Amino acid sequence: MSLLSIGKSGLLAAQAGLATTGHNITNANVTGYNRQVVVQGTTPPLQTGDGFIGTGTEVAQIKRVYDDFLNRQLLGAQTNQASLETYSNQINQIDNLLADTTVGLSPALQDFFKSVQTADANPQSTATRQAMLSSAQSLASRFNGIAGRLKEMQQGVNSGITASVNEVNSFARRIADLNNTIAGLSVDPSALPNDLMDQRDALIAELNKQVALTVRPGENNMLNISFGTGQPLVIGNRAQELATQNSPFDPERIVVGYQTQGKFSPLPDSVITGGQLGGLIDFRNSGLDVANANLGKVAAGLADAFNDQHKLGVDLNGQMGGNFFKDIHAYVGYDNRNSPSSTVKVDATIVDASALTTSDYDINYNGTDFIVTRASDGATTTINPYPQTQPQVIDGVAFSITGAAGGPDHFLVRPTYNAAQDFGVELQDKNKIALAAPISTSVPNTNTGTGKISAGAVNANYLLPGNQLAAPVTLTYNKAANTFTGFPATAAVDVTVNGTTTTYPAGTPVPYTDGATMTFQGIEFSITGNPANNDTFTVSPGSGVGDARNGTLLAGLQSKNILDGGHATFQAGYAQMVNFVGNKAREVQIASTAADTTVQQAQAARDSVSGVNLDEEASNLLRYQQAYQAAGKIMQVANTLFDTLLSLNQ
Template sequence: MTSNLLSIGKSGLLAAQVGLSTTGHNITNANVDGYNRQVVLQQTAQFNNAGYGFVGNGTEVSQVKRQYDGFMAAQVNGAQATTSSLDAYYTQITQIDNMLADPTAGLSPAMADFFKGVQDFSSNPSSVSSRQALLSSANSLTARFQGLSARLTEIGDGVNSQITSNVKVINSYAKQIAELNTAITNLTVNESNQPNDLLDQRDQLITELNKYVKATVQPGAGNTISVSIGSGQPLVVGDKNFELATTPSPTDPNRLDVGYVTGSSVTKLSESSLSGGALGGLLEFRSGSLDRIQNSLGKVAIALASTFNEQHKLGQDLNGDMGGDFFKLPDPVIGADYRNNATSTTALSAKVSDPTKLTASDYAVKYDGTNYVVTRQSDGAKTTINPYPQTVPQTIDGVDFSITGTAAEGDNFMVRPTAHGASDLAVAITDRNKLAAGAPIATGAPVSNTGSGKLGAGSVDKAYLTPGNALTGTVTLTYDKATTSLSGFPAGQAVTVKGLNGATTTYPAGTANIPYTEGDSFSFGGINVNLTGAPAQGDKFTIAPNSGGVGDNRNAALLAGLQTKNILDGGKATFQGSYAETVSYVGNKTREVQVSGLASLALLQQTSTQQQAVSGVNLDEEAANLLRYQQAYQACGKVMQIASTLFDVVIGLGR
């Protein structure tokens, strides 16, 4: 009996010692990230059958168990992935928001200064100083476009760098998790005997991994776990880890994509499959905001330059020549997929033909084996090139697509109509005398006219630039009161008449007499004139080349009017309005991401608090446990002391 009592005391002493060690371990690791509180589970030792009954043999430690809740851990990891993604997005877009919101560094002041220069030029078209000032403000405007675009490019390069860094960290974590899988498997005896500290380290690595990419965890054989990312690509399976890699975009070598390493090749992963974490946030920012902002800036630049060029070419400079291009316009950027079939001879070209219809999107052009299909990247809208082979270019969103050569299935191209619109914009004119302020035509009437008819100053449109339409001599229109018509229009040109009510009538070339009603406008060969009043019989009106029109500002006034004209977005927005929409988008998106980030952070803190309530170390509780195990230790020692005393009594009886 004494021996049994001694054994019982000893078992309790050892159990209390394990409890004290575990409690001390909890206390010393209370501030270690990822540590889960451990508790000692005891059970009754195997009893003895003494004949008169069953006598207990004390206690034994059955398990040192960590307080881990897989469901709560998964919630924390999910919230962590979302928070890290929004943080990465917010960090990047804040840079753009600060840049565009700067009242001195933004584009709006530069555009305002440019059009002020155009208005000053219109007010005094013969002034050397106003002409030089216009050229200076134009160069300032292009420099501002280039500066903003360069800054956006720098941000894009920074995103590339961070993507590379994040991929390296993800690969490092995957390798460490695989190594821990091996170590945990080797040390696991059974479900109740596991290396708790190693399990904590592995779980913490999973949490850290979710800061960079959203990871899905599944339990595996031998106490291992399998980790997958994206749309199910395995990152860790048992003791094996797989790697991600950065690879240049197939259609843009300056853009890094994330790929999955399989053998010696890298398979590109879609950006949508890599959601969550800092990597997902960076990819979402680049495709969702950075590309759009850069394209929107380029759209404004191309639209402004294109419409300004078109109007400028309808004017006449100080040398008496028709105006030329005021701005140098960049062509759309076309990237051919380097994986295109070698047998393909396809050549793709694109040209902006209608800036009013431009979007801020890129376009994927892919051959499906039968047709070329153009996919707008912003919303996935598809347009089939029809017919193919082409006879004429096909216009999509203001861009002419021309495809020649022999295609091969899978041929892929990326067309970015406005990507370099801001960065490559430049002023084409350096000679101030070539600024076209005047109109190329001049109207007049002899003083001998007796009626009240007055011919307006007139204007020209782009049809005037068609070979053969430009005036080489004077056109004299004569009024016939009997037929209320005008004669003298060029015999080789049709004449379109527009009344005050908006109705138009086109008379074929060679029509001798064109009916006239007061207020009618006449258009022929790109020339547009308006006649008002009541001409008398035989009254004449002349339209002639504008020779010596140094002080003429008609074209300059039309150039200045472009500032307030709705041109972009299908004729619904001015240049300033379109840019303001981009600034508004950036501001709203920045605020949206900020608010979402704060909400996600609150959720992360809430789930972390709930997890810590179950798995975290409470120092007050551990202090109480110390006292409890200390008392148990002392009590078991007292049991052993009593057993020793009884043993001494028994020995004494035999003396």
């Protein structure tokens, strides 16, 4: 090998070094670019009698400086950051909504119950009754307004999910195309298309911000990409197509799945984590749905409890009260994959506010029975008997299932899902507000003893057929036997003393105990003192005029623990929702801040290995420039020696 060839090899190697360094410098600000270095090696030496003489250098490889471990760390941090940022942006909208006192529910609740108290103070006034109806309408509007805003947010989540899935598909196709190109250019393992591999990594990073990925090496330098629990997204040079579709149970809810040969196969939400898509789905399930269900629980609980008490009162026309608010029917979703021959209809009505939960319920027909499964904990209840003779109550919800199943039918029941949206005032006539009690009690002046009778009240049994009083009931005291007689001939009487209840059959005398609660036909009262022989006490039908005893009970619902098994008031239930949203927003904000720091640290660690350091590259420029000049000098010396040899022959 001549000295000229050695100089030439050094010149070419230095030229490659200069080009690579320049390439690094010009791409220093390109996202995802991994710096490249020239790997040089010596060419085979020439053996002579004096030993081995070097023949120069060669460029063995233009190597991409890439650390897979650090890159995976960065991908994990970035997908978590994108998920938390998306969640935070969404939950803050609910937090801001509830923090606005002009649209909050608490002032409307307070105004409504204040109007009930005002009506109680003057039960014969049509003006106060009308004001009570107006406050009820305002309360309904407030429920509807908050629910409407939450529905708008759900539509926004649907749009975001659709847009994110479109992004995922776009990135997946481009990565598959690059996989194909890279595989075709990777015949020589020492000559890889570094820039194309950087482009692919940059696309993977962007795709990773949409959904958390698992990246594994494939054949010929291709990469296989999956998400969730191994759901494929890119296999070699083929991209799997994701799609969105309305939920089979809820047309207002978008679900994600695979689109294969025109057939949609939905994926469970649990497999979609990380990134914007995972953040949206996580927010919908653990933020938006929870807030909506808790708001619905307050609305449904208020409607049910207020209606139950209102029905136990008497209006200005002397008639028993009806529904004040509209009955709340649970949302029932029918699986569109159910058998076409199925005629099953499911109705679920909220009947007990204290037992109400925020959980959804799955109803499945197993060929013999309908099984109701509570989604929150998997507890199951069998509808028995079926066909039903009456609705079966589960967690305060009366399930009524009719029709004939056609196969493994499946239904979704969401008791509080639309409750706030459906909350409304049914009563329109102010004279039908039942503020009065349906009974009254009295003691005649002719009594000679000191016995007194309480004002009396009624419970739900009073509404059963035949239990409502058509005429006064007069009770007479027999001092010798210490008993009362005169109860309706067909009514059994319950006597409760210190929490212990004893039932006396219809038509039998009832022993007297001072202060004991006596109950018949849903009427409750107590007698105290020392009645004399033949003293009488009268229980009469109420007139509905000038009485607000039932109205007082209606107003008392404001401070009564009704929700959550009798542990929370309506305002406390709403406050729990506000606290949940506020705490969740703060929790995600803190996590998001921590995720930002993690990304910065992971990015710095990756850049310390793969990033371009301009100072280092400037040094390399000088080094390769000097090497280039030195190699040129070698060639100049070789040329001079060659000229000298030629001149010797002349």
